[in-house]
Amino acid sequence: DAKTTQPNSMESNEEEPVHLPCNHSTISGTDYIHWYRQLPSQGPEYVIHGLTSNVNNRMASLAIAEDRKSSTLILHRATLRDAAVYYCILRGLITNAGKSTFGDGTTLTVKP
Amino acid sequence: EAGVTQFPSHSVIEKGQTVTLRCDPISGHDNLYWYRRVMGKEIKFLLHFVKESKQDESGMPNNRFLAERTGGTYSTLKVQPAELEDSGVYFCASSSVGNEQYFGPGTRLTVT
Numbered sequence: 001d002a003k004t005t006q007p008n009s010m011e012s013n014e015e016e017p018v019h020l021p022c023n024h025s026t027i028s029g030t031d032y033i034h035w036y037r038q039l040p041s042q043g044p045e046y047v048i049h050g051l052t053s054n055v056n057n058r059m060a061s062l063a064i065a066e067d068r069k070s071s072t073l074i075l076h077r078a079t080l081r082d083a084a085v086y087y088c089i090l091r092g093l094i095t096n097a098g099k100s101t102f103g104d105g106t107t108l109t110v111k112p
Numbered sequence: 113e114a115g116v117t118q119f120p121s122h123s124v125i126e127k128g129q130t131v132t133l134r135c136d137p138i139s140g141h142d143n144l145y146w147y148r149r150v151m152g153k154e155i156k157f158l159l160h161f162v163k164e165s166k167q168d169e170s171g172m173p174n175n176r177f178l179a180e181r182t183g184g185t186y187s188t189l190k191v192q193p194a195e196l197e198d199s200g201v202y203f204c205a206s207s208s209v210g211n212e213q214y215f216g217p218g219t220r221l222t223v224t
Binding site: 036041042043044045046049087101102103104 | 116154155156157203205212213214215216217218
């Protein structure tokens with residue numbers, strides 16, 4: 001399975017944008033890039049996913065490099081409730097659609 | 113709409129005993145997944161149901177673990193007999209046709 005690499009931790013100030021990077025140099029052509037986050041004592045929560053084009057939703061934006069070997073999750077205005085562990089994972093559309101390893105993720109700390 | 117629910121939220125059993133975890137997916141979701149995080153490790157995929165059929169059970173650690181999804185609705189994960197290394201948090205997730213998975217809050221299993 002293709003692996004992803006993320007920084008262990010990042011800090012942000014409240015109300016400021018946050019850019020969370022992810023490297024996935026061995027991504028295959030059919031792998032989607034997914035982002036989940038996990039708040040303390042909760043299960044992972046879906047954030048966003050994409051294939052090639054940049055994606056926006058109510059929670060965040062996903063910027064995907066042209067060669068697809070890296071991506072960046074963008075939180076436009078961090079709030080204290082965004083403090084969580086953010087996971088970047090690769091997942092096929094049909095085959096291996098559920099089989100994914102979350103990795104260690106990036107622990108985001110948001111300072112007031 | 114109710115989310116994914118898991119029962120119990122916490123279970124403490126002795127080594128050698130049996131424990132059964134239950135997951136109720138979001139109504140109408142054909143895909144159901146089990147994951148777990150053992151102490152200090154990352155979240156790992158265990159298996160994937162499509163309706164009542166096991167699509168992928170390659171992540172099941174050994175034959176002490178048995179997952180069922182009779183009728184294609186709720187699922188159970190039985191551990192028999194439980195060992196110390198089985199302690200951790202067991203997550204269930206469900207999805208419809210798309211890639212977005214909805215996770216439950218998890219069951220914390222402690223084997224003493």
